[in-house]
Amino acid sequence: MFRRREPVPFAFLAEADRFRSNIAPPPVERPSVGQTAGQWLLGLTIVAALVGSLVVGMPALSSDHSSTGPQSQASQGR
Numbered sequence: 289m290f291r292r293r294e295p296v297p298f299a300f301l302a303e304a305d306r307f308r309s310n311i312a313p314p315p316v317e318r319p320s321v322g323q324t325a326g327q328w329l330l331g332l333t334i335v336a337a338l339v340g341s342l343v344v345g346m347p348a349l350s351s352d353h354s355s356t357g358p359q360s361q362a363s364q365g366r
Contacts, residue, residue: 319327
């Protein structure tokens with residue numbers, strides 16, 4: 289098997305951690321008023337959908353199943 293005889297210098301890796309660029313990144317653009325309003329509207333729609341699904345699903349989640357209500361004919365026949 290081929291082996292390398294001279295050691296591989298890893299000094300360039302240590303220098304890479306300390307490297308600082310003199311080029312500044314571009315400034316972050318602030319979202320416009322329309323984009324902010326759209327984000328709020330989307331969040332409000334999601335929250336309203338979750339609350340609505342909880343309100344609609346509450347009767348199915350309740351454990352109070354009273355037998356005083358009307359029963360179907362199939363359940364009375366047996």
